[in-house]
Amino acid sequence: MEDFPCQVIRNFSIIAHIDHGKSTLADRLLELTGTIPKKALGSNQQVLDKLKVERERGITVKAQTASMTHTVSGRKYLLNLIDTPGHVDFSWEVSRSLAACQGALLLVDATQGVQAQSISVFHIAKERRLKIIPVLNKIDMPASQPERIVAQLQSIFGIDPDEVLQISAKTGQGVDAVLQAIIERIPPPSASVDEPFKALLFDSHYDRYRGVISLVSIHNGVIRKGDKIASSHSRKKYEVQEVGIMHPEELPTTSLQPGQVGYIACNMKESSEAHVGDTLHRVGIPVDPMPGFQPIKAMVYAGIFPVDTNDFVKLEESIRRLTLTDRSVTCQRESSSALGQGCRLGFLGTLHMDVFRQRLEDEYDASIIVTAPTVPYKVVYRNNNTVIVSNPTEFPDLSDASTGVKEVHEPVVKASIIVPEDYLGEMMELCFSHRAEDVGHRFLDSGTTTSTRVILTCTIPLSEIVTDFFDKLKGRSSGYASFDYEDAGYKASDLSKARIKICMVFLLNGKPVDALALIVHRSAQQDVGKMWVKKLHKVIPRQLFEVPIQAAIGKKIIARETLKAVRADVTAGLYGGHYERKMKHLENQKESKRRMKRIGSVDLPQEAFFDILSTKAK
Numbered sequence: 020m021e022d023f024p025c026q027v028i029r030n031f032s033i034i035a036h037i038d039h040g041k042s043t044l045a046d047r048l049l050e051l052t053g054t055i056p057k058k059a060l061g062s063n064q065q066v067l068d069k070l071k072v073e074r075e076r077g078i079t080v081k082a083q084t085a086s087m088t089h090t091v092s093g094r095k096y097l098l099n100l101i102d103t104p105g106h107v108d109f110s111w112e113v114s115r116s117l118a119a120c121q122g123a124l125l126l127v128d129a130t131q132g133v134q135a136q137s138i139s140v141f142h143i144a145k146e147r148r149l150k151i152i153p154v155l156n157k158i159d160m161p162a163s164q165p166e167r168i169v170a171q172l173q174s175i176f177g178i179d180p181d182e183v184l185q186i187s188a189k190t191g192q193g194v195d196a197v198l199q200a201i202i203e204r205i206p207p208p209s210a211s212v213d214e215p216f217k218a219l220l221f222d223s224h225y226d227r228y229r230g231v232i233s234l235v236s237i238h239n240g241v242i243r244k245g246d247k248i249a250s251s252h253s254r255k256k257y258e259v260q261e262v263g264i265m266h267p268e269e270l271p272t273t274s275l276q277p278g279q280v281g282y283i284a285c286n287m288k289e290s291s292e293a294h295v296g297d298t299l300h301r302v303g304i305p306v307d308p309m310p311g312f313q314p315i316k317a318m319v320y321a322g323i324f325p326v327d328t329n330d331f332v333k334l335e336e337s338i339r340r341l342t343l344t345d346r347s348v349t350c351q352r353e354s355s356s357a358l359g360q361g362c363r364l365g366f367l368g369t370l371h372m373d374v375f376r377q378r379l380e381d382e383y384d385a386s387i388i389v390t391a392p393t394v395p396y397k398v399v400y401r402n403n404n405t406v407i408v409s410n411p412t413e414f415p416d417l418s419d420a421s422t423g424v425k426e427v428h429e430p431v432v433k434a435s436i437i438v439p440e441d442y443l444g445e446m447m448e449l450c451f452s453h454r455a456e457d458v459g460h461r462f463l464d465s466g467t468t469t470s471t472r473v474i475l476t477c478t479i480p481l482s483e484i485v486t487d488f489f490d491k492l493k494g495r496s497s498g499y500a501s502f503d504y505e506d507a508g509y510k511a512s513d514l515s516k517a518r519i520k521i522c523m524v525f526l527l528n529g530k531p532v533d534a535l536a537l538i539v540h541r542s543a544q545q546d547v548g549k550m551w552v553k554k555l556h557k558v559i560p561r562q563l564f565e566v567p568i569q570a571a572i573g574k575k576i577i578a579r580e581t582l583k584a585v586r587a588d589v590t591a592g593l594y595g596g597h598y599e600r601k602m603k604h605l606e607n608q609k610e611s612k613r614r615m616k617r618i619g620s621v622d623l624p625q626e627a628f629f630d631i632l633s634t635k636a637k
């Protein structure tokens with residue numbers, strides 16, 4: 020690593036809207052520089068998208084880092100690529116990855132043009148003062164419109180058309196020029212070998228045998244095996260066991276030099292010790308810590324319970340191990356009278372929640388029930404106490420004045436939607452029906468083309484978008500709309516207004532099923548109550564006795580359906596016939612019983628739960 024002083028190092032990232040081709044380009048760069056052999060690339064399989072769920076869904080969830088070398092005019096350069104995820108839920112990972120870079124490739128799909136996420140990542144990169152290299156991808160596709168998109172880049176970001184590279188990450192066309200531009204346009208890191216050792220910890224993962232592996236970018240000084248280092252954040256001390264680079268797998272090296280990006284294994288036992296944004300220094304030689312990162316804020320909460328209540332210990336252990344690799348998930352124990360012990364987890368968004376659930380099922384073979392997503396509400400009491408409530412069952416009964424609630428604040432976000440002009444009306448309607456405020460719009464193309472695109476911005480309650488907003492957005496814009504949002508704090512809902520949220524509970528046979536509790540608008544309570552009671556009626560199988568299904572707010576029942584009783588003898592209708600046939604029926608009944616969840620003396624099949632909870636109710 021001593022052969023690579025700062026002048027020949029380039030630390031860069033690829034930033035783009037989802038599906039614009041980041042992972043494909045990353046693979047192509049690794050291939051062109053000989054870091055991975057060509058045959059390692061399956062037709063669809065990407066080297067940097069490592070998680071199974073990433074491969075299945077074609078999205079990048081966890082950023083990966085890879086180092087490669089490239090020789091230009093006889094000079095060998097060390098290029099460190101930091102891959103970034105492309106979904107709104109993971110923008111936290113984007114800003115984290117960018118902290119270790121001096122430049123970024125802004126990749127834009129030449130068939131789709133600038134999308135909502137392209138704009139947000141561009142701004143994150145600009146804020147970090149990174150050198151941005153604009154790259155148009157997918158120019159091999161017949162539908163690509165390079166001139167039009169170049170004009171867009173100029174009008175939206177003020178990018179000089181001459182600076183835009185045109186490539187096809189798929190065929191490799193033009194990718195050479197990207198390597199050239201990285202070397203020529205991105206400045207080398209400014210780091211010094213003489214200053215005391217200082218490194219930024221920007222990511223970590225967990226290795227079963229070696230504990231936490233931290234990814235670092237070295238700002239000053241050199242680090243080797245055996246060095247004693249300390250964390251500025253926790254002040255804990257460690258001895259370095261191994262250093263190396265990601266190539267793209269871990270490759271041990273003798274040292275990491277100033278300006279380089281690599282990994283450190285130093286016997287950290289708990290992943291919470293690897294504090295992202297931490298500054299590492301040599302023991303006894305403290306340095307000024309670098310500005311860290313904003314702590315992660317969970318935006319969406321859901322309860323996760325084992326299907327079999329005896330599996331709780333296993334589930335908790337699985338969640339703990341999974342949170343080692345995904346630190347943005349927060350976890351707290353929760354117990355429900357219907358579902359037993361479980362955990363209440365906080366996620367960055369609904370996709371994040373979905374991905375986590377899938378990973379839990381894939382990687383740990385856990386059968387789980389996930390409750391409906393909720394957002395954290397701020398409840399202000401008359402004595403000015405403020406409590407954050409992220410669980411519907413803990414939401415105070417606002418119809419009861421004795422609870423002493425003064426105000427309820429709910430999280431809001433600033434949303435931006437990019438759509439072709441033709442869909443503007445639809446989108447506005449969608450936003451208004453989801454309580455959007457401050458709705459505004461601006462044209463993106465300057466009227467030169469047949470279909471002009473518009474950016475629509477608004478402030479919208481987070482609870483409105485954690486349900487089915489994204490699906491509706493895609494559906495009502497024929498898939499053309501792209502969407503992004505950022506946190507915009509809390510907003511008070513006045514108690515005197517009809518819009519206030521209240522907790523609705525469902526009773527089966529007179530017993531509340533807490534896992535089904537919802538927070539709804541007072542204005543929508545009747546409709547939502549009726550709709551859910553009907554839905555429950557449809558999915559719950561008939562029982563041996565009559566079961567009332569009710570929706571209640573506080574003590575008041577607002578909707579009811581009755582499930583008629585059924586005879587239990589499954590063999591009753593079988594006159595004569597074979598013994599085996601009877602046995603088969605009994606066997607079937609046993610099997611379906613096994614899959615039942617007993618809730619308030621009512622058997623509820625797990626599928627019914629999934630059915631109910633996957634229905635996005637408002």
Ligand SMILES: Nc1nc2c(ncn2[C@@H]2O[C@H](COP(=O)(O)OP(=O)(O)OP(=O)(O)O)[C@@H](O)[C@H]2O)c(=O)[nH]1
Pocket residue numbers: 035036037038039040041042043044077078079104105106156157158159160186187188189190
């Ligand atoms: N025709 C063509 N297809 C491409 C090109 N680059 C990428 N693709 C395809 O576009 C799709 C998305 O590419 P990815 O590389 O997975 O996109 P990504 O930006 O990494 O997506 P996320 O990881 O979800 O953010 C894949 O089906 C690729 O095969 C290209 O230059 N030409």
